[in-house]
Amino acid sequence: MKKTDKKIIEEIIRVDHAGERGAIKIYEGQLLALNTLRKDEKLKSKISDMKHHEKEHYEFFDSEIKKRGIKPTVFLPLWDLMGVGLGFGSALLGKKATMLCTASVEEVIEDHYKGQLNQLEKDEKKLKDKILKFRDDEIHHKDIAYESGASKDGLYTIMDKVIKTGSKIAINISKKI
Ligand SMILES: [Fe+2]
Numbered sequence: 109m110k111k112t113d114k115k116i117i118e119e120i121i122r123v124d125h126a127g128e129r130g131a132i133k134i135y136e137g138q139l140l141a142l143n144t145l146r147k148d149e150k151l152k153s154k155i156s157d158m159k160h161h162e163k164e165h166y167e168f169f170d171s172e173i174k175k176r177g178i179k180p181t182v183f184l185p186l187w188d189l190m191g192v193g194l195g196f197g198s199a200l201l202g203k204k205a206t207m208l209c210t211a212s213v214e215e216v217i218e219d220h221y222k223g224q225l226n227q228l229e230k231d232e233k234k235l236k237d238k239i240l241k242f243r244d245d246e247i248h249h250k251d252i253a254y255e256s257g258a259s260k261d262g263l264y265t266i267m268d269k270v271i272k273t274g275s276k277i278a279i280n281i282s283k284k285i
């Protein structure tokens with residue numbers, strides 16, 4: 109059986125661990141705004157549900173990090189801060205921006221996970237199956253975001269591009285260190 113390169117596995121787990129944690133932080137930031145300055149119970153319940161899935165994703169990668177002795181990215185504290193900031197800021201801007209934040213991130217993650225699925229060989233079947241399942245969850249989140257008002261009209265296209273670029277930079281850094 110063809111084996112997956114160990115370095116590739118480490119990069120995949122390190123970056124996904126960071127990304128899923130970032131997703132939780134974005135939702136925490138959004139919930140903070142929705143609990144205080146911009147009360148919206150309906151949006152809150154959608155975000156809480158999605159956060160619940162991200163927690164399941166994060167816990168899987170966190171246990172893999174420990175089991176395989178992989179070093180998490182050193183930038184976790186920075187991503188935490190930026191995630192909460194992005195979440196809080198987007199929620200303050202309103203429902204369209206809140207949901208666009210999810211849509212933009214998930215569009216990056218959908219591709220990102222697809223790339224990883226192509227890199228993993230059959231010897232990493234369990235990891236592959238998990239990523240496949242998580243990718244379906246993220247696509248579902250993206251659909252919820254568009255159904256709930258995510259918009260790329262006008263100035264929102266700029267926000268979409270900024271979030272996508274930021275996410276891609278964070279991904280490239282978190283793979284390596
Ligand atoms: Fe996730």
Ligand SMILES: [Fe+2]
Binds near residue numbers: 158162245246
């Ligand atoms: Fe998600």
